[in-house]
Amino acid sequence: MHLQLIGKLARVAAVAASLAACMPPIEPQYVNNPAFAGRAPPVGRPTYLETVKYIDDGMRYVDPTAAFFVAPDGRMCFRGVLNAERTNLEYFYKSDWCLPPASVNRVDSIKTGQVSLFCKHADPQCVREIGYRDRGSNTVAIRIVPSDQEKVAVEHLIYLMGGNLGEYQPFIEPIRLKPGR
Numbered sequence: 001m002h003l004q005l006i007g008k009l010a011r012v013a014a015v016a017a018s019l020a021a022c023m024p025p026i027e028p029q030y031v032n033n034p035a036f037a038g039r040a041p042p043v044g045r046p047t048y049l050e051t052v053k054y055i056d057d058g059m060r061y062v063d064p065t066a067a068f069f070v071a072p073d074g075r076m077c078f079r080g081v082l083n084a085e086r087t088n089l090e091y092f093y094k095s096d097w098c099l100p101p102a103s104v105n106r107v108d109s110i111k112t113g114q115v116s117l118f119c120k121h122a123d124p125q126c127v128r129e130i131g132y133r134d135r136g137s138n139t140v141a142i143r144i145v146p147s148d149q150e151k152v153a154v155e156h157l158i159y160l161m162g163g164n165l166g167e168y169q170p171f172i173e174p175i176r177l178k179p180g181r
Helices: 002-022 048-062 147-160
Strands: 067-070 076-079 096-099 104-110 114-119 127-129 139-143
Touching: 048 067, 048 139, 048 147, 104 147, 114 147
Parallel strands: none
Antiparallel strands: 067 076, 076 096, 096 127, 104 114, 114 139
16 A cells, blocks of 8 residues: 555656656846836946846845846846745745836835835835736835845936836925914
8 A cells, every 4th residue: 555655656756857847947038128228327337237237146146046137028027026925835936026117216225135125106016926917016125135235236227227216296294284273
């Protein structure tokens, strides 16, 4: 009886191995087309392609399976996103989360090697997982080092791609009259 069970498990393992061999490797579609650089870099600052490579290198330093690239439609994409809703399976299969550079409100860095990008209030849920229409978020957090320099690199890339950090029309709190006036 134990031999039959072992035989069945061996067949299942062989089928799984053959299916895995048939699957193409999961690699991001590196486009990084310089046509998405809407602005020239200021004198002495890195170019569009140098900045994309720098961000990608910072992510791969922390996790060799992570990646950064610009998608064919001009969105900034991250593989290896930190997400509170992440399942155990997603630690082995990393999906790509993308957002348009014009939708970024601010970029924050944490000394522990993390950079977060936040969507503008006018464009909530701007971060989308490729392949899932309904999976979105208003923020993306990535593990990357050195986080302070990577934050500046992401902000520079957003600038080069035509984005503007911050809200276009900041909220101004209305003046409230005190009671009795």
